[in-house]
Amino acid sequence: MTMLNPTSGAVRLLSRAAEHGVTVCFANPGTTELALTAAFDAETRVRPVLCSFEGVCSGAADGYGRMLDRPALTLTHLGPGFANALANLHNARRADSPVINLIGDHTSTHLKYDTPLTSDIAALANTVSRYVGTITHADDAAPQLDAAMAATRQAQSRVATLIFPADFQQQSAAAPAPLVAADTPMRGEVYLDHLGSVVPALRDGTRAVLLLHPRAACAEGTRLAGEIAQATGCDVAYGATPARCERGRSHYAIARVPYFPEPARAYLDGFRHVILVGARPPVTYFGYEGQDSELVSAERLQPFASVEDDLLAALRALHEAVGAVNGSAVPSAPAAPVPNALAARICERVAALLPQDAIVTIEGSTFGGPFQAYSAAAAPHSELALPGGAIGMGLPCALGAAVACPDRKVVALQSDGSAMYTLQALWTMAREQADVVVIIAANRRYQILQTELARIGDLADMPVSAAMTQLQAPHLDWCGIAQASGVAAYRVDAADAFDRAFKTCLTTRGPTLIEVLC
């Protein structure tokens, strides 16, 4: 028996994935994944995309899943390799992205010897996965893949993980039973119970806000919400950072609850009725000494739909109940006046030049905040943000989105501090010729930490801790890093130079990077 066995457990598993419509695997294999590696020559319907760090595999699978709503595979090496994927799997879990992780394990008879690379893989996997399966026989590969697929079809927490010992990858497996068409998961109808109380609240006009679960932020959900707002005068905001939302001048511009607790509370205090459309009661992002985490008192909260509901059906019911008018398109907010700060001016230019149907990934506050001011008036696009909060998402997510949607331009708005965590994504972008423009806000500091430290003291009084927020001495040369990874790069320090560089990047096929000194 060789690893090239065309009926090996590894081949059976990839073939089953292909039957389910899986076409991509973001991979960083090792010795215990050799049979799975070799299986890509036998089952060519699933294409491996090599990543040079596992956090790139998982972040790319997250971005891929957000765009196509079906899973990519990841392939990582034992516990330590999988551990490197965990931070972006945390993000995928919070984004409700479908992902299936394949992890090789030692040959089953070898495991008991506790050799150097042995560790508790299942314990790691359980922290991010709805389903963790261990394959215990070659014949078990296809059924376990079916179970993993079923987990990715749920409404929330759609990461599944399979642990696949090397011997069962190699051994022959019987042909699995024919694929059974998957049931569409039942969605609840909790909203029907609440329609009677929510409609009068909405009639209170500007004193009501709909807090939307981001899953409702597709084109139709955005339209329905906008027309409800138009009909009632209510506001609409996301109840959490959206994993993906549709935005731009043909879409109603849904608001965001501010990040820091004081402005978040001030925003929400403006409403008597906070209506939860799949969203949870709003709380602060972090806990702060002397402040409640809960942003809205219980008596002002009105549950409407549950997260397990069909949220579009819920919005349609509400739309009808308040007499909203189909096609009563709400013009997007005009762009805010351009302030002088370079980051804001860059974001204004990105919004102005953004191609139709672009995908924009956003990580970090330097561009993330200002871009919101302009993106409502940009060409229609999809935005992928950071619902899980684990930095290192941006570059891999952009890679995965580009692999998922090769005909759409991807723009990665990125801060320099967070880009460092998974900068290996640049190399895979070059290898795949992924059509991504990376824009790095090179402010050479952890701005969010400086902001948080300044909330409690004067940075001048804290030289040691202030130095821990500075990416200086030396600064990072992002053009150099990009070029060394095979990505063409430009450095700019003014809006007009950015404009020229960005136009060049938009007309270039394949990855490019612009480092903005700001």
Next chain:
Amino acid sequence: MTMLNPTSGAVRLLSRAAEHGVTVCFANPGTTELALTAAFDAETRVRPVLCSFEGVCSGAADGYGRMLDRPALTLTHLGPGFANALANLHNARRADSPVINLIGDHTSTHLKYDTPLTSDIAALANTVSRYVGTITHADDAAPQLDAAMAATRQAQSRVATLIFPADFQQQSAAAPAPLVAADTPMRGEVYLDHLGSVVPALRDGTRAVLLLHPRAACAEGTRLAGEIAQATGCDVAYGATPARCERGRSHYAIARVPYFPEPARAYLDGFRHVILVGARPPVTYFGYEGQDSELVSAERLQPFASVEDDLLAALRALHEAVGAVNGSAVPSAPAAPVPNALAARICERVAALLPQDAIVTIEGSTFGGPFQAYSAAAAPHSELALPGGAIGMGLPCALGAAVACPDRKVVALQSDGSAMYTLQALWTMAREQADVVVIIAANRRYQILQTELARIGDLADMPVSAAMTQLQAPHLDWCGIAQASGVAAYRVDAADAFDRAFKTCLTTRGPTLIEVLC
């Protein structure tokens, strides 16, 4: 109450660490670690070393602990940040390196809201830690640090982890009880029971091998083992990859059991008596289809010392029992003839030029194998290898060793594939002006995977999987990456050019990198 509170739980914890002799913290903090961050301004006996990725923090703490046998701290942000540190903590656990991890957690009252960054930190920590403590009150900080320190004083598995909610970091804590001098852990004396059977086996001369736990590989252990070998004709080999060993021409050259199962079995089959000095019965690194994992049959194994024993005492007893002679220094093996392959010629030059008391970190087989052939004849030095097998160890470990031993030159022998996992270490090397020469074997492939794939088939028949072992199209420009991180770099493709570059690097204070195209 502000975060600058000089009697905060965070300050109390750092002060207690300082009382225990801890002086360094490899840090990548976030918002939930702000009070710990600010505490470095109040307790300046512990110096923070900023890393731009958490795997650098943990790998550096591993290297630091191996050199000084006392812990450095790591500081990481919640579960996802800590997850990025896990692979190198796996290595630290397998290396028996003392490390104390500090992880901030959400404000205790906030945890129940399951906000974006919440995850099961303890589950992650348990996979690598001997001790996991959650601080439940500001007064609890110092006692928990004491418990963590106690865990780092054990013989094996010396990683401890403390989870420290943000509110208890900030709140005032009472002055802790005075530090009690730590008990020296009791070591066992299992070896006394076996002395009577082991001595006759050793008298069997060349048919016996001592398999040493690497913990005995200090200067004295190496001397004792060499003199036992001299007196009896036995061989001495490491029973596992050494976390650290002393090597070079004043030290007896201890052998290594080969990596692949066939040569490993052939080597061990040469001995009737395999005597375990703290080592476990030897097994293959990975399990292979159709091969036993156990390399030596039970009747040939002779347990001598247990891993919990005082291994130096065990060697001294054996030394005396076989009548070994103090000072019967065994000359190290002469250097092997230089083969033509460039990697081997580079290793010969590194060994020839290595300064006295250098520290050499080794990751990857391209340099790792050949260097063993020459390092026995080099100037005396400490070698740090990869007992845990999780790649991404080399660069951070070199950084940590340089921080631990600023007066010793560090040489990092590194493969390109593994360097990618934690390349962010280069930036901290530059920031700290760590005295490290990084030598990258740029063969632009995962050589180990090509070797393993070739064991089972012809790479030409496996174009898809073979492509997954190639770091090509584009290749990585390691000089560019280094320079972009603030590290001076040289590219060479011949031994004489290497020689010149290495001499320049050896006379340069601070980090340098040589990319060897091989």
